[in-house]
Amino acid sequence: MGRIKTENNSSRKEIIVEKAANLFKEKGYKAASMRDLAEVVGVEAASLYNHIKSKSELLHVICLDVANRFTNKIDEVEAEEIPAKEKLEKLLRFHIREMLNNYEDVIVSDREWKHLSEPFLSNFRHQRRTYRKRFASIIDEGIKKKEFKKIDSSTAVLIILHAVSGIESFHRSKQKISGKELEENMITILINGLAK
Amino acid sequence: MGRIKTENNSSRKEIIVEKAANLFKEKGYKAASMRDLAEVVGVEAASLYNHIKSKSELLHVICLDVANRFTNKIDEVEAEEIPAKEKLEKLLRFHIREMLNNYEDVIVSDREWKHLSEPFLSNFRHQRRTYRKRFASIIDEGIKKKEFKKIDSSTAVLIILHAVSGIESFHRSKQKISGKELEENMITILINGLAK
DNA sequence: TTGCATTCCTAACGTTCGTTAGTTATTTTC
């Protein structure tokens, strides 16, 4: 009867959530069963319920954590008194680094949030919408101050956020370039464009 | 005992596939049940099996059709003798228009292909990889001819393809701008960048 | 209008799912 190994000051629940994020990313929330998760954790399925309330709680914890990370960052960036272009770059670099380092939760949050149960679904939708509006405001600010071209800011947000989420494929591919190179490439393309 | 209405020369199977694409897009492949689909089609679940072999066949038909549409287009574009920049723009506009007009299948194919069963999964993976390589080659060609900046072409492909898939959120939002405007905005941002 | 193919229905199958109950083993606390 081997127990869950609890190392690095992390509780058993935290370990389960971490393994769940990995599993949800790999198979999708619906396709990942509690028995799958149990096997990865090294325990019987029923034992998981000593640490968590339900499968949906796992998704909720993951999504909430990701949402809070990005909300905190945009709070921080908005407060700085720097040009909009720098604000955008800081935010963009944060997105890229999150996708390079903590990508499992981010991908799950991005892709599986629809399966959240109420009231968390409504909360998440609201937080997401608010975040995008604040992001668009930064771009609008840059347009007003002639730092950016006159484009539709919500389209720009849409492009940026989805472009970043494409870093997932980078993880799967035989990475010919480093994370740092990827970051610089993305910044260049998105801010300065492909054309010479 | 109401039959499936078969209008516009489309067979009953085609109608089922169409409704399935819509349902898979809305709920995800795994979360969408055959009973859900039956309800949308207006029939009992078992009746669907007079027209299709299995649930997974539906996904397979959708993904294969999308993959073929894009493969045909890149065949066409590659054959033209025009600058790489124009090839890219043509391809990009095709992606955008597909996402504006036939987006349901495209989204499902993009997001749910992992649930394909063998050998279709391997085939799809191969076709996808090949497509991206050909796409990257067009960009590399542009770099060599000084039409584009010196960037990593596979990163550029990654950004472009995922940026386009973000058009899905555009469908959901109260579209303040038109499809045509969206298309021009995306072309501008991706090819010329945000910065002025 | 009869005969045949098609399309639908009801009923049910075997599986897998998330989860609970009750029990046993391990760790922590004093």
Add this chain to the structure above:
DNA sequence: GAAAATAACTAACGAACGTTAGGAATGCAA
């Protein structure tokens, strides 16, 4: 080292799933 708390186990539940079997209704060709 006994008592209490924690975390694992086995067994099983009811529900939902994809799918099949077999029969009834419908549409089409003669």
